[in-house]
Amino acid sequence: MDILTIFLLLCGLVFFAGGAVGILRFPDFYSRLHPAGKLDTMGSLLMMTGIALFNLHHFSLANIFTSAKIILIVVFVFISSPTAIHGIVDAGVRAGLSPWEKGDKRR
Amino acid sequence: MVTIFLYCGIFISCLMVLSLYRAVFGPTVLDRMIGANAIGSKTVVLLILIGLLYERVDMFVDIALAYAMLNFIAVLAASRYFQKRKGLFEKME
Numbered sequence: 001m002d003i004l005t006i007f008l009l010l011c012g013l014v015f016f017a018g019g020a021v022g023i024l025r026f027p028d029f030y031s032r033l034h035p036a037g038k039l040d041t042m043g044s045l046l047m048m049t050g051i052a053l054f055n056l057h058h059f060s061l062a063n064i065f066t067s068a069k070i071i072l073i074v075v076f077v078f079i080s081s082p083t084a085i086h087g088i089v090d091a092g093v094r095a096g097l098s099p100w101e102k103g104d105k106r107r
Numbered sequence: 108m109v110t111i112f113l114y115c116g117i118f119i120s121c122l123m124v125l126s127l128y129r130a131v132f133g134p135t136v137l138d139r140m141i142g143a144n145a146i147g148s149k150t151v152v153l154l155i156l157i158g159l160l161y162e163r164v165d166m167f168v169d170i171a172l173a174y175a176m177l178n179f180i181a182v183l184a185a186s187r188y189f190q191k192r193k194g195l196f197e198k199m200e
Contacts, residue, residue: 002108005108006111008145009111009115010172012152013118013119015124016119016149016152017116017118018124020122020125020144020145021125021128023126023129023141023142023145024125024128024170029135029137029138031166032129032141033136033141035128036141036145039146040145040149041148043149043152044108044149044151044152047115048150048155051155051156051159051164052158054108055164062165065165066164066168068196069168069169069172070154070155070168072172073172073175074149074177075170076172076175076176077151077175080175080176081148081179081180082145083179083183084144084178084179084183084186085144085183087182087186087187088140088141088144088182088186090135090186090190091113091137091152091162091186091187091190092137094132094190095189095190097135097137097158
């Protein structure tokens, strides 16, 4: 169980690192939303699953409830994070921000 | 195991500093909001890791859930507020 927990935590850290680098390196606003929306959600799924597995070490009713709450946080993040990103995209489109094209200056 | 959780937390904090660069120096207001959203989604995981370090996961889970909800509401409200604004970005030609 420890090996599985460590593996899931490291996978989540890789996803988070990719998200952070993508937010720094992509050329414009719309392409920056792509790592912000997907990789953060996936990274939190993997890390939370690993922590919930580790929490079941001492098997008792309270620990099962705590792990279920952690999984419920993951479900909430899966619903709310793409919705928030979609709200930001909507704000950008309605404000008339034009997408980046090849050859433009990196913003 | 506790050492691994500690180093995971430190690494997540370093990634939050990287996202903070986008939140501080972002060219438009919406870029700053992306940075703030990324920091918030990392903070939810970091709070549960802190709970494991203090061995009070049952308490920190509730704090993490409240923080996730707060982050979602804040970003959604800010994007609704900014969508009709003029001067959101400089015109680039």
